[in-house]
Amino acid sequence: MIVVAALLGQIYAPLEPSLDRSKPESVVIRLGRPALLRGVSHGECKEHLEITPAESLYLGYPHGPKTAEFVPQGATRRTFNVDLTGPLDALITASADSFLCNDRSDAPLSVSFGSGGNRLDNGVYDRKGDWLLTAQGTGVTLTPEGTGRYRLRVGSGPVKLRLRPDYYRNHLGYFLWDNTQSLWKQPVAGWCSWMAHLQDVTAANVLDAARFFSKNLKGYGYSVIQIDDGYQRVRQFPQGNEKVKEPFAHYWTIPNEKFPNGLQPLAQEITRLGLTPGIWVGYYTPLGLKNRDGYVTDADGKPHKGPWVNYAMNPLIPAAREEAYTETVRELRAQGWRYFKIDTLRHVLYDNFRQVPGYWKSRRESMETAYRTLLAETKRAAGPGSYLLACWGTLPELAGIPDGARIGEDVGPDVDSMRRSAKYIAQFGYLNNVVWRNDPDYMCLRVPVPQAQSWATLTALAGGHVMVSDPIKEYDPARVDVLRRVGPPLIVKPASVVSHGPDPEFMTLNGAKGDERWLVAARFGWGDQPARRVDLATLGLDPSRRYLAFDFWKERFLGIVSGEAAYDPLENGGCQVISFRPLADHPQVLGTNRHIGQGAYELDRVHWDGQALSGRMRRGLGRVWSLYLYVPAGWRTALVDGAAASNPSPQVLKLTFPSGASTADWKVTFIK
Structure with missing residues (x-):
């Protein structure tokens, strides 16, 4: 690692992983002196440090070298494996610059907003330390418990914990990455x-x-x-x-x-x-x-x-x-x-x-x-x-x-170009x-409007530049509307920390803001595609729970779903974007037509106090915007403040906000 240290112009000494079982039934994984994981597990633990030569990053561009053709002298991939018997209850401690993630290339390409995660998450990545800690076993769940703290629970049976130090540098091949440099904080x-x-x-x-x-x-x-x-x-x-x-x-x-x-x-x-x-x-x-x-x-x-x-x-x-x-x-x-x-x-x-x-x-x-x-x-x-x-x-x-x-x-202005963008995003x-x-x-965006919506969906959910x-x-007004409904870009983190193959069928956004939790799942048509029923578990949702489904581009309530969701047929270059919110026993947010993030940008201070649902809506100039609420059977609207109201269907209340650059506070009181 001397070569890397010299190129980075800083002292770079790899920290050594270790397993500490000095206390009965305790499991402590350290990287250097700090403890990354502290947990309780009964039975034997086995540890093994696997060291393999680092490999050159695969690029795969149509011209130029297929790999980066660069590996610093002596660079290795180190994986610290701990095998134990569940159940395991542990606390992972990371820096504030960390996030939930998964290392599964067979999972949908996914990003997270806020502390949002889903049931496919099996790890925590820490950018400050450049380490990835993942768990494999029965019923793995990871839940945020404050800044940089994550509760890991694994059910009975074999459990494998894997700590990969220098993950982006040596495992992914960005050997010279200086992770002390700050990231750009504004949308582009x-x-x-x-x-x-x-x-x-x-x-x-x-x-x-x-x-x-x-x-x-x-x-x-x-x-x-x-x-x-x-x-x-x-x-x-x-x-x-x-x-x-x-x-x-x-x-x-x-x-x-x-x-x-x-x-x-x-x-x-x-x-x-x-x-x-x-x-x-x-x-x-x-x-x-x-x-x-x-x-x-x-x-x-x-x-x-x-x-x-x-x-x-x-x-x-x-x-x-x-x-x-x-x-x-x-x-x-x-x-x-x-x-x-x-x-x-x-x-x-x-x-x-x-x-x-x-x-x-x-x-x-x-x-x-x-x-x-x-x-x-x-x-x-x-x-x-x-x-x-x-x-x-x-x-x-x-x-x-x-x-x-x-x-x-x-x-260029064609579906094949959009497909190439999808390849590199994945x-x-x-x-x-x-x-x-x-x-x-x-x-x-001078492609047909449905394809413009798809391209905007792909680019916006990726969370990088949104340039045209x-x-x-x-x-024209239709294409301006497409741009408005995906702007501004969200600042998200990658929930997928491995490379995915071309033609991603699904892209998901895990959302968390205040008390709200939701998932946005876009399906893309690379070639004409038939209708499809999708297991909610494959999207990272709990198949035993019920969810409200809302079609973003069509502004349509799709009903309450459980176990699986139905997606429409798609023409080549088309897409469908559905948001899923866990069903509550009271009126709740269903979705909006303002932003593809479905609340990540445009909704703040959403609160249910037992009788009233309230919040703040970010609007925009040039058109009216709508917020859709779900009203369960047995509840009825008593008073609406801050917006015009209508009922597109018996259980949907539509709040309409006039054009404006400012936010609008809204409150709906219900009677049961």
């Missing part, structure tokens, strides 16, 4: 110019987008307006012997003729509209820069040329790094840009640095250190409060530096809001 959503206009983008296009989003979507969390490739004066694929005739940064910071007033007035106008100015920069480098000794070279001493990136500078040479890379970002920062999408990063590493190992060896330098230095200095140049998006690929050498990372390929969902914020790439890229004329 907005508009990108790339698939809307490609390289034909103009200043007028960007201003049109900014004005439209400011008027129609800013209040729903869509705050980023990002220019992509097409504004700059430096070619990615040079023609002939083009020469650098001015400071290289100026080819980026002084744009082409399609931006006649320059970039600074554009950034200022986007900011004036209450939005965040975003800009794309490609780290491809031509020949002819002043710092000629800074080029990464072949054995013959000539600069190495690779696809997409052309040439590269050695980031460990400060003057070369500044000229080729960070001066551009620093000057853009001075113009007012605050969101930076840095592209071709995988090509800098794979198509340049990795192709000339002799260069680094001869200089006694590490290409990984050089690469991380490039990103760290780019982040420094972007300045405090700026968002840094690394594009593209889930490269372990990046982990812990950028705020976000593009996890997949470019997409494969790399475990990274989101742990290592960085995932960017599955923008959505193109269409000409503004494509955003």
